[in-house]
Amino acid sequence: MISESENRHRHEVIERITTQISRHVLAHYPTPLMRAKRLSETLDGTELWFKRDDLISFGLGGNKIRGLEVMLADALAKNANWLVTGASVQSNHVRATAAVAAYAGMGCTAVYWGKPPATVDGNYRVTKMLEAAFHFTHDDDRASVDTHIQQVTVKLREQGQRPYAIPRGGACVMGVFGHVLAVFELYQQCLAQGLEPDAVVLAVGSGGTYAGWLLGIKLLNLPWKMHCYTVSREPEQVSQQVADLATEAAALLKLDWIFGVSDTPVHGGFIGQGYGIPSPEAAEAIKRVGRTEGILLDPVYTGKAMAGFLHELQSKQFDAKKIIFVHTGGEPAFFSGKGDWLNTSHRAV
Structure with missing residues (x-):
């Protein structure tokens, strides 16, 4: 349970940092935080939630x-x-x-x-x-x-x-700040719903989103673990990019924090044939989420991250029990090409 003093301190941090970040608001917030009830029933005791940044109400959404x-x-x-x-x-x-x-x-x-x-x-x-x-x-x-x-x-x-x-x-420091604010938003939603997540799952491309979540979690001293799946670069490369962006953003907030690759672990193995190329594993994950929750993932980012998450959950490599999957959007990419990749068969994840 979160103590009253800890909660008060976190809200003070939120107020202080928010005043340091200039922002031209384009959408309505917060985005929904929704429990994946039917999908969770198939996950052997794991409770999964979606942070629906795909529903950001501007420019077809997405984080x-x-x-x-x-x-x-x-x-x-x-x-x-x-x-x-x-x-x-x-x-x-x-x-x-x-x-x-x-x-x-x-x-x-x-x-x-x-x-x-x-x-x-x-x-x-x-x-x-x-x-x-x-x-x-x-x-x-x-x-x-x-x-x-x-x-x-x-x-x-x-x-x-x-x-x-x-x-x-x-992928720049200004972009990082936007995702720091997303952490603040999610924390307040969890507090309101009485949810204390163990981990946050995220797809990682250029690294700006991950850097913002890393910095935001540290600012609030939250116990959330980040499980991030690269969909673009090799894990070592993206880890360094994330660490550099988070360090730069911290410096602009006048914080003497330096992040290294040990602070930014990234899971590999689910890129498939390359960035932007749909994979059979992602196709199966997209179909599974869509057919249980009516939520559409995309084949470039969230589909591959979900494939990685489900595989590691099945392989008992995931010890967290309450997990938030950040749905970063990207549905327009679902409607590119002929969609033949959805018809490929692959082992279930």
Whole structure:
């Protein structure tokens, strides 16, 4: 049980840190915290809850909106009139950034690696509808986006625009702050519902979300363990990225905290053939969650994280009993391609 003094201290921290973070609110909060009753009945005593950031009420939702609220406040404070960011054509972050730009009356350039795809669907279709300008690197190396974001930013500035560059996937300190606020929100929801979770499960791509949750949990001295599943980079690489982002964010909050890779464990083994490529394990996890809870996961992020979580639960590698799965959104990617990956058979997870 949480003591009254501990609860009071945590609320003081929430009030203090919240005043330090400038944020242009775009949606209605909190997002729902829902118990997965039917799915939990199949999990051998584990109680599973969903934090429904897929239901964020702006730009088709997803947790990327949280970070973009802080970035938008920073961009407006710097008198920017154009947002530049990038990732893959099915990027949730790029689609959300285009929606933010449309809302704020700003221009937006989406930098994508590779060449233009033959089909306009999923997040790519939404981003195009929002009238973002497209810039393709014609290089299949994902890191090519980083260089081209800077090139586009320089060109826009030469054209008289006032661009605001956002790193690939939104992995920057401003984005981290948005997810720190998500931890504060979830803590207050758990308190109100009498829920004391043991662990939080999260999909990890560029690392900004994980860094925010890590920092938020430490700020409130919560006993929650993070179980994070990489869907993009190798575990060691993403662990370092998360540690660096969390350290940078802590410094801006005037905290003398340094995070290392030992603070940021990441589970591997569930990326499949690569980032953005649906896997049979993710397909089975998506179908299982959908058919028990009516909740749609996506094949790029949450489907793979759920596959990892269910596998480790089945393998008795998960000792937590009350778990919150952060549904980070991404459903538009479910509607890209023909959906053949859903028909593949695989061992049950």
